Amino acid sequence: MNDTDARLSATFRLLQQSASSIADRTDLLFTGMLLLTGAIALAICATIVVFCIRYRQGARVERGLVGRKLGLEVGWTLVPLALFIGLFVWAGHDFVRLYQAPEDALPVYVVAKQWMWKLQHRNGRREINELHVPLGQPVRLVMSSQDAIHSFYVPAFRLKQDVLPGRFTGLWFTPTQLGEFHLFCAEYCGTEHSRMIGRVVVMTPADYARWLASGPQEPSLAQYGFALFRQLGCSGCHAAGSTVHAPSLAGLLGRQVHLQDGRTVVADENYVRDSILLPRKDVVAGFAPVMPSFAGQVSEEDIQALVAYLRAGAAP
Structure with a gap:
């Protein structure tokens, strides 16, 4: 050749x-x-x-009733x-x-906005229009939009998922090749849609660990969520020693929750989001609908941090 x-x-x-x-x-x-x-x-x-x-x-063929x-x-x-x-x-x-991510999948939180991708790793390391991941390690993306509908698209991974305002979407993947791969927004989201591009960088696990540790020293996403939990006054009702009668948040994510109207739902990221912004939508059985809404008081990043805190462990 x-x-x-x-x-x-x-x-x-x-x-x-x-x-x-x-x-x-x-x-x-x-x-x-x-x-x-x-x-x-x-x-x-x-x-x-x-x-x-x-x-x-x-042609001389039979054309009668067949x-x-x-x-x-x-x-x-x-x-x-x-x-x-x-x-x-x-x-x-x-x-x-x-959409059934392995238990050991590495969580990465993604916020789409006109016109960029904002990503944050578990230890607090932030990226814009870049996603660094380790080779051979399952990665789970938890995504939401700050404004319009976007679509997270990595052609080489055969992945495309709409990122929506008002709810969480997600998917997972395991990188199998080292290198850099294109990241696009595959949903028209405004005048600068064509510039909403980025890259996914697949590194060896050792290189990824060094890259993750080399960033600015910031609180982890769960630590930031814990600080918000106390700042917003959530601990005053949901903490174990609180005198207010409120549902326990210990081990909430993935747990079945029985609601006041007789339904049973599995507590996922969207359930947590609705409980923060629309607390009267799914009221837990046995509790009065007295929780105030935090709509307009928390950003998409704040909600993701609270989710990360709840996923990391029980409320103090």
Whole structure:
């Protein structure tokens, strides 16, 4: 192979570079879908061509009433149906798996705003339009928007997730290749949408640990959340020794919560967010709806810090 052939093989590939644990499965799914739909399309086209030739004007063929063939009709109905249902189950399994992060996933909190990505790691290290992650370590993104709808898109990871105002969204991935990979906003979000770009930097675990420790010495996200917890007066009601009758927040995230209207919900990041901003939406059974709303008093970063604090442990 000469130098020109080598350059062409390096720049042309059937599928784009894959650099995450989900990328190969996504490529396999899309290849399977392409082959299945392509085979059916070719079969239909071939049948049309055969019929056009066989039953063309002037051809001596039987054109009378054709008897019904039940087996053939059932076959061409059920076989494609079974194939496409199988494809749907396959895609559904991978989709659900994408949102079930491993317990040891490294949390990274993301706030999208016009027109940048603001990211914060567990120890408080902040980034703008860059995300540094360790190779081979599952990473979980907890994302919210400060203004419009954005979309976190890393083509090489085969990941795209809308980032919405008013709620948390998330996904997880495991980087499988070292290097730098493009990060885009894939949802039109305003006049500077095309400039809302960044990069994901995948490093060896040792290099990532050094990079994480080399930043400015700031309180961790959970420590900042604890300070907010006390500053906003939350500890006056939710602390273990409080005289106010309020729900315990110990081990809240992931726990089932029974509500006043008879529903049962799993406490996740969105439940915590609604409890802070819309406290009368999901009132815990056995408690009066007396908690005030903190809407307008806390930012997206503040809510993420409070979530990180609750995830780190019980309220003091």
